[in-house]
Amino acid sequence: MKHLFPGHFKDNETDLKRAWKNSLFVFDANILLNLYRYSDETRKEFLRILDKIKDRVWLPNRAVEEYLSSRVDVITKQEKAYNDTIASIEGLKSNLDNTRQHPFVNSQVKKAADAAFDSLCEDLKKNKEVHTSRIFNDTIQEEIAQLFEKNVGEPYEKDRLEKIITEGEQRYKEKIPPGYKDASKFDGSEVFTEKCKKYGDLILWMQVIDKAISSKKGIILITDDKKEDWWLKSSGKTIGGQPELIKEFKDKANKPFHMYQADLFLKLATANLGEKVSEEMVEEIREVRRRDILESRRVKETQIKNDDETMLIEAYKRRRHKERDYVKQKANLLMKLKGLENDLAFFNKKKSLFIENMNLNEEANLFNDEYENLMKQYEDTKKSLSNLRIDYNRYRHMIKPVEWFQKQKLKSYDEEDD
Numbered sequence: 001m002k003h004l005f006p007g008h009f010k011d012n013e014t015d016l017k018r019a020w021k022n023s024l025f026v027f028d029a030n031i032l033l034n035l036y037r038y039s040d041e042t043r044k045e046f047l048r049i050l051d052k053i054k055d056r057v058w059l060p061n062r063a064v065e066e067y068l069s070s071r072v073d074v075i076t077k078q079e080k081a082y083n084d085t086i087a088s089i090e091g092l093k094s095n096l097d098n099t100r101q102h103p104f105v106n107s108q109v110k111k112a113a114d115a116a117f118d119s120l121c122e123d124l125k126k127n128k129e130v131h132t133s134r135i136f137n138d139t140i141q142e143e144i145a146q147l148f149e150k151n152v153g154e155p156y157e158k159d160r161l162e163k164i165i166t167e168g169e170q171r172y173k174e175k176i177p178p179g180y181k182d183a184s185k186f187d188g189s190e191v192f193t194e195k196c197k198k199y200g201d202l203i204l205w206m207q208v209i210d211k212a213i214s215s216k217k218g219i220i221l222i223t224d225d226k227k228e229d230w231w232l233k234s235s236g237k238t239i240g241g242q243p244e245l246i247k248e249f250k251d252k253a254n255k256p257f258h259m260y261q262a263d264l265f266l267k268l269a270t271a272n273l274g275e276k277v278s279e280e281m282v283e284e285i286r287e288v289r290r291r292d293i294l295e296s297r298r299v300k301e302t303q304i305k306n307d308d309e310t311m312l313i314e315a316y317k318r319r320r321h322k323e324r325d326y327v328k329q330k331a332n333l334l335m336k337l338k339g340l341e342n343d344l345a346f347f348n349k350k351k352s353l354f355i356e357n358m359n360l361n362e363e364a365n366l367f368n369d370e371y372e373n374l375m376k377q378y379e380d381t382k383k384s385l386s387n388l389r390i391d392y393n394r395y396r397h398m399i400k401p402v403e404w405f406q407k408q409k410l411k412s413y414d415e416e417d418d
Contacts, residue, residue: 006250007232007243011258019218019256020272025050025057026208028223029066031262032059033074035140037288042281047143049266049275054147060207061153062200071141075134082128086121093117153207161196164206168199177229177242178205201229205245209252218256219249222265224289230259261289326392333385340378347374 002009011019035043050057093114134140156164172180179201196203212219221241223230232239241259249257260268263285266277 005243005247007241007246010240011256015256016258017272019220019258020268023056023218023220023256023258024211024215025053026211026219026221027057027059027063028204028221028225029063029070030224031222032063032067032144033070034224034262034285034288034292035144036071036074036078036134037292039284042284043140045277045281046262046266047147049269049273049277050147052273052275054151057148058151058211059148059153060204060211061155062204062207064152065155066200067144071138072135075132075138079128079132082124086124086128089117089121089124153211156203156207158192161192161203164203165195165199168202171202175229177244178202179229181227181229201225209249212249212253212255212257216255219253219258220265221257221259222262223259224261224292226289226293263289322392326388329388330385333381333388336381337378337385340374340381343374344378 035046038046168179172183179199182198182201185198208219208221225231228242230242230245232242238261241257245259246257249255263282266282266285269275270277
C-alpha cells in the first residue's frame with residue numbers, strides 16, 4: 001500500500017535521518033524574500049545554518065528569477081511597514097502629550113514613556129535607512145549570491161518551457177498540483193514571459209524533479225508558499241505536502257522527497273543537523289508568515305471591493321439601459337393598444353350598421369376577416385406587454401447586492417489561505 005500511496009505515509013525515523021543526511025536542500029523564492037522581513041539576528045542565524053549545509057543547497061533557476069524580480073518590491077513594502085509603525089508610535093506619544101486628556105498620568109511615568117517612544121522611533125528610523133539602502137546596496141543579495149554561487153540550476157530552453165505551458169493548461173483544468181491556484185494570473189495573455197509567470201510553480205516543480213534525476217539525490221524542498229496546491233490541509237491545519245506531488249516525484253525521480261515551511265525546517269535542523277535554533281527565532285518566522293497571510297487577505301479584500309464596484313457600475317449601466325428600453329417599449333405598446341382599441345370600437349360600430357342594414361354580402365365577409373386580424377394584433381400586443389414586464393422584473397432580481405459577491409469571493413480566498 002505504501003509504495004502505491006507514498007504521499008499518505010510518513011517516513012520512519014531512520015529514513016528521515018537518512019534523507020536529511022543525503023538529500024539536497026532546495027529553496028523557493030519566498031524563502032529568500034522573507035530574509036528581508038526577518039530581524040537582523042534571525043536572518044544571520046538562518047544564513048549561518050544554510051552555510052553549514054552549503055555543499056547540499058540548490059536553487060531552481062525559476063526561484064532565482066522570481067526572487068530577483070520581486071526583491072525591490074519587498075524592500076519597498078518593508079519601508080512602508082517601518083513608516084506605518086513609526087507613525088503609530090508618534091501618534092500614541094502625541095495623545096499622551098495632551099495632559100488635559102490624560103491628567104491622571106504620573107509625570108515621571110509620562111517622561112519615561114516619552115523617552116522610550118523617542119528611542120524606539122529613532123531605532124526604527126535607523127533600521128529603515130539601512131533597509132531602504134538595500135535597493136542600491138543589497139548586502140543580503142550578496143550573501144545569497146555567495147552562498148548559492150555554484151548551486152543554481154540552468155534555465156530551460158524556450159521549447160521546453162512551451163511544452164510545460166501546454167501541459168500546464170491541462171493540469172490546471174484538472175487541478176493537478178502545483179500551480180493551479182495561479183490559473184487566473186495573466187489569464188488570456190499571449191506574452192510569453194507572462195505565460196511563464198502563470199505556470200511559474202509548475203516550471204519550478206519540473207526543475208526540482210529534473211535536479212533529483214540528474215543528481216540521483218533526494219530533495220528537501222523548503223517553501224513558505226501557503227496555497228493548497230502545495231499543501232494538504234484540513235480544518236485550517238497544514239498536514240503535509242500534497243500527496244499528488246509526493247507521488248509524482250517518487251514516480252519520476254524514484255528518490256525521497258520532503259517539503260517543509262521555514263519554521264519546521266529550522267526545528268528539524270536542530271535534531272538532524274545538530275544546530276541550535278531558539279524558539280524565539282522560530283516564532284518570529286511564524287509571525288512573518290502570519291503577517292504575510294493577513295497582508296495577502298487585505299490586498300485581496302481591496303481587489304474584491306474594487307472589482308465589485310466596477311461590476312456594480314457596469315450592472316447599474318446595463319440596468320438603466322434596460323429600464324429606458326423597457327419604458328420606451330412599454331410606451332410604444334400602450335400607444336399601439338390604444339390605437340387598436342379605437343379601431344375595434346370603430347369596427348364594432350360599423351358591424352352594428354351592417355347587421356342593421358342586413359348588408360351581409362361579400363364586403364361584410366371582408367370586414368369580418370379584417371376585424372379578426374385586428375383582434376389578433378390586439379391580443380398579441382397585450383401578450384408582448386405582459387412578456388416585457390415579466391422579463392424586466394426577472395432582470396431586476398438578477399442583480400445581487402455587493403455584500404453577496406464579496407462574501408462568495410472571500411469564502412474562496414479563505415479556503416485558499418487556510
